[in-house]
Amino acid sequence: MAKYTLxxxxxxxxxxxxxxxxxxxLVRMLPGTPLANxxxxxxxxxxxxxxxxxxxxxxxxxxxxxxGNLVQGDLGMSLSQSxxxxxxxxxxxxxPSAIIGFQGILIGIVVGLLLGIAAALKRGTWVDSLASAxxxxxxxxxxxxxxxxxxxxxxxxxxxxPPALWGGYEFTILPSLALSVYVxxxxxxxxxxxxxxVLDQDYIRTAKAKGLxxxxxxxxxxxxNAMIPAVTVLGPLTVNILTGSLxxxxxxxxxGVGNLFVESIMVNDYTTVLxxxxxxxxxxxxxxxxxxxxxxxxxxRIRISGVKE
Amino acid sequence: xxxxxxxxxTAIILVLSMVLTACGGGSDDASKNTxxxxxxxxxxxxxxxxxxxxxxxxxxxxxxxxxxxxDKNQKPVPGIxxxxxxxxxxxxxxxxxxxxxxSDGKAVTAQDFEYAWxxxxxxxxxxxxxxxxxxxxxxxxxxxxxxxPEDVGVKALDEKTLQVTLKAPSPYFLELTxxxxxxxxxQDIVEKYGDKFALEAANMVYNGPFSIDKWEHGVSVHMVKxxxxxxxxxxxxxxxxxxxxxxxxxxxxxxxxxKIDFTExxxxxxxxxxxxxxxxxxxxxxxxxxxxxxxxxxFKNKKLRQAIELAIxxxxxxNQILKTGSVAAGGLVPPDIHANVNEKFRDVSKAPVMYDxxxxxQLWEExxxxxxxxxxxxxxxxxxxxxNSKDQMEYVSDQLQKNLGLKITISPVTFKERLQRGKDGNFxxxxxxxxxxxxxxxxxxxIFTTGQSYNRGKWSNAEYDALIKKSKNNPDFEARVxxxxxxxxxxxxxxxxxxxxxxxxxxxxxxxxxxxxxxxTWGFYDFKGASVDxx
Numbered sequence: 001m002a003k004y005t006l007x008x009x010x011x012x013x014x015x016x017x018x019x020x021x022x023x024x025x026l027v028r029m030l031p032g033t034p035l036a037n038x039x040x041x042x043x044x045x046x047x048x049x050x051x052x053x054x055x056x057x058x059x060x061x062x063x064x065x066x067x068g069n070l071v072q073g074d075l076g077m078s079l080s081q082s083x084x085x086x087x088x089x090x091x092x093x094x095x096p097s098a099i100i101g102f103q104g105i106l107i108g109i110v111v112g113l114l115l116g117i118a119a120a121l122k123r124g125t126w127v128d129s130l131a132s133a134x135x136x137x138x139x140x141x142x143x144x145x146x147x148x149x150x151x152x153x154x155x156x157x158x159x160x161x162p163p164a165l166w167g168g169y170e171f172t173i174l175p176s177l178a179l180s181v182y183v184x185x186x187x188x189x190x191x192x193x194x195x196x197x198v199l200d201q202d203y204i205r206t207a208k209a210k211g212l213x214x215x216x217x218x219x220x221x222x223x224x225n226a227m228i229p230a231v232t233v234l235g236p237l238t239v240n241i242l243t244g245s246l247x248x249x250x251x252x253x254x255x256g257v258g259n260l261f262v263e264s265i266m267v268n269d270y271t272t273v274l275x276x277x278x279x280x281x282x283x284x285x286x287x288x289x290x291x292x293x294x295x296x297x298x299x300x301r302i303r304i305s306g307v308k309e
Numbered sequence: 310x311x312x313x314x315x316x317x318x319t320a321i322i323l324v325l326s327m328v329l330t331a332c333g334g335g336s337d338d339a340s341k342n343t344x345x346x347x348x349x350x351x352x353x354x355x356x357x358x359x360x361x362x363x364x365x366x367x368x369x370x371x372x373x374x375x376x377x378x379x380d381k382n383q384k385p386v387p388g389i390x391x392x393x394x395x396x397x398x399x400x401x402x403x404x405x406x407x408x409x410x411x412s413d414g415k416a417v418t419a420q421d422f423e424y425a426w427x428x429x430x431x432x433x434x435x436x437x438x439x440x441x442x443x444x445x446x447x448x449x450x451x452x453x454x455x456x457x458p459e460d461v462g463v464k465a466l467d468e469k470t471l472q473v474t475l476k477a478p479s480p481y482f483l484e485l486t487x488x489x490x491x492x493x494x495x496q497d498i499v500e501k502y503g504d505k506f507a508l509e510a511a512n513m514v515y516n517g518p519f520s521i522d523k524w525e526h527g528v529s530v531h532m533v534k535x536x537x538x539x540x541x542x543x544x545x546x547x548x549x550x551x552x553x554x555x556x557x558x559x560x561x562x563x564x565x566x567x568k569i570d571f572t573e574x575x576x577x578x579x580x581x582x583x584x585x586x587x588x589x590x591x592x593x594x595x596x597x598x599x600x601x602x603x604x605x606x607x608f609k610n611k612k613l614r615q616a617i618e619l620a621i622x623x624x625x626x627x628n629q630i631l632k633t634g635s636v637a638a639g640g641l642v643p644p645d646i647h648a649n650v651n652e653k654f655r656d657v658s659k660a661p662v663m664y665d666x667x668x669x670x671q672l673w674e675e676x677x678x679x680x681x682x683x684x685x686x687x688x689x690x691x692x693x694x695x696x697n698s699k700d701q702m703e704y705v706s707d708q709l710q711k712n713l714g715l716k717i718t719i720s721p722v723t724f725k726e727r728l729q730r731g732k733d734g735n736f737x738x739x740x741x742x743x744x745x746x747x748x749x750x751x752x753x754x755x756i757f758t759t760g761q762s763y764n765r766g767k768w769s770n771a772e773y774d775a776l777i778k779k780s781k782n783n784p785d786f787e788a789r790v791x792x793x794x795x796x797x798x799x800x801x802x803x804x805x806x807x808x809x810x811x812x813x814x815x816x817x818x819x820x821x822x823x824x825x826x827x828x829x830t831w832g833f834y835d836f837k838g839a840s841v842d843x844x
């Protein structure tokens with residue numbers, strides 16, 4: 001097990017290294033420079049500013065400098081917001097992203113679970129059809145479309161919640177809902193399938209025969225067993241929330257990491273683009289790593305084949 | 310089975326309660342006397358010596374004040390300077406400062422100005438807008454490292470007197486002193502915070518109508534009336550806020566729900582608000598035109614250049630394609646540029662919009678004959694790869710095809726590539742634009758002198774060059790305007806460029822917002838005298 005984990009960890013670092021390297025060179029291919037009014041700036045002043053930013057060094061030197069700092073956990077200084085470090089910018093922005101991300105997952109799991117259970121228990125009835133329809137809707141509607149619809153209908157037409165902006169708890173609801181729909185869809189489908197299978201098992205019949213209360217059977221026996229495989233779907237879902245937040249944060253004007261990422265690309269802020277990319281990659285890879293390890297624990301077959309490789 | 314129903318019921322209640330508990334709060338009637346504006350992104354910093362963007366300019370103009378301030382006609386009126394004297398050779402300004410205070414109660418001194426201007430010019434500051442100080446003697450030399458700071462033509466004679474020496478007489482210098490880069494800075498504050506100066510609301514001091522009390526990064530900058538400001542009795546708003554929102558549809562949603570009082574809109578929303586009185590045109594100093602590559606061959610022929618200009622219907626281009634209030638152009642200098650204290654350049658020198666497909670066709674054929682070419686000639690039009698730019702290029706190409714039978718290849722390229730191709734002369738026709746750095750025709754006309762890097766088509770005219778050169782040192786400002794008018798006529802008559810339109814932008818502004826002044830040169834609101842009565 002330790003060997004398997006170690007190997008996974010090594011692969012994770014390698015992936016991170018490749019992502020960082022590729023991104024480093026890719027951002028340089030963005031048209032323009034981080035300078036705001038490049039076209040009007042006298043050439044000698046332009047060169048002088050670029051030298052100060054360290055952008056006049058040969059690219060490979062810049063790359064080694066960047067990697068050296070990165071190893072020490074320093075993402076460098078922002079090029080568009082002079083005086084602020086990327087670490088600082090990120091830590092300012094993590095809060096809002098974390099709140100809507102966490103709420104999105106929470107709502108998604110709770111509602112998805114309830115919907116999945118209801119569908120399994122009421123197999124073939126309107127409840128089941130409603131759950132399927134919800135799932136199809138949730139998977140097929142991109143969250144930015146949904147975000148726009150929520151903002152317009154709930155925010156503007158019915159004026160129940162703020163259509164955008166950031167301020168208090170009420171501002172987190174719509175973005176969290178927009179993010180949660182995909183999770184609801186996935187979790188409810190997963191739980192339904194598992195539950196249906198579990199409910200047909202002999203031990204459920206035994207429990208019934210024993211005269212156990214139906215609610216107890218569902219919660220203690222059926223649901224618990226149905227949830228084991230469903231846990232594994234959480235990894236990919238977290239990742240989905242992360243990528244979804246890029247657009248959703250922009251639509252709702254939330255000062256999160258996604259918003260920072262989009263902004264930094266627009267102004268060619270190389271270091272901030274890199275910093276946010278690395279941040280997302282670490283999260284993505286971290287979640288994948290944990291899920292990989294969990295898979296190994298839950299299903300020994302994966303671990304063994306992994307080692308043989 | 311009853312139990313199941315219970316289960317379902319609780320599920321529904323749970324979901325509903327989550328949504329409903331949220332509906333509670335949200336009411337916000339703390340202060341109605343607040344103007345709420347929006348911008349696309351937040352200022353990178355609020356260091357007036359370094360700022361380069363409209364968001365920063367807007368906040369700085371309202372939180373700081375320079376020697377002058379611009380009134381609603383964009384004329385300079387006394388700001389921190391109570392009065393000034395101009396020497397007879399028009400080279401030395403002596404400004405007398407009034408008793409003004411910073412938000413921490415200290416006096417605003419002439420030294421604060423000298424310090425700020427020299428700091429912007431200091432090569433170590435790496436200011437990207439330092440070149441705006443160009444009219445000041447030795448400013449650019451110090452910025453480039455070839456002169457010492459003490460050589461720069463700005464000097465505090467005492468606490469209340471600032472002497473500025475110009476390198477040449479300048480009719481627009483006084484206006485410039487209202488601009489962000491010319492605003493005062495406090496040496497003690499700048500040095501106290503070092504790298505962190507003006508990165509947070511608390512890391513700076515204010516001498517303008519408002520002071521910033523809260524800067525929530527990525528969200529908004531919130532300002533309150535500055536009671537230390539010398540003219541605070543004429544400041545009507547208690548608060549002003551600029552919120553940062555990238556998504557246009559989000560901004561429009563917030564506008565509709567009265568959460569914000571102002572937002573810019575693009576042509577995507579232009580039709581939706583077509584009949585709304587709240588749709589407002591924001592004037593800009595920005596001219597757009599086609600540059601012809603006159604290095605060799607084809608477009609060296611004047612008739613061919615003229616034919617292109619005459620074959621494009623500019624009115625339809627602005628009304629049907631641009632849709633944001635832009636005005637069809639017959640010249641280079643936009644309508645809001647001043648000629649003198651009382652008149653606009655465009656009023657003194659009318660430049661009629663030209664469109665005559667018949668004459669265009671005739672000139673085109675004559676030109677082709679002169680060059681020994683047939684009508685199957687192929688021409689490339691290079692421009693930006695934004696949707697907006699592509700739409701315009703397609704329209705232009707359509708017009709030329711229809712009116713001249715000319716086949717155009719459209720090449721939408723990235724901004725960087727457009728600059729590069731312009732520089733290398735790797736184009737036949739180039740879609741270009743220019744925004745003024747200061748409110749004077751010179752800002753535009755200067756770029757088409759021989760050898761200037763923005764004169765990408767390499768149009769060249771000796772008389773034009775002489776007029777521009779003379780105007781740069783002419784202390785007789787009335788004669789100077791006449792020279793500039795003559796110069797523009799030469800450029801247009803010789804079809805050095807084909808003018809297309811003077812750009813403007815669109816916005817939504819609540820009807821109760823009164824007295825906010827739109828700065829046409831740099832494009833932002835000064836809300837010193839604004840009010841929101843009846844909000």
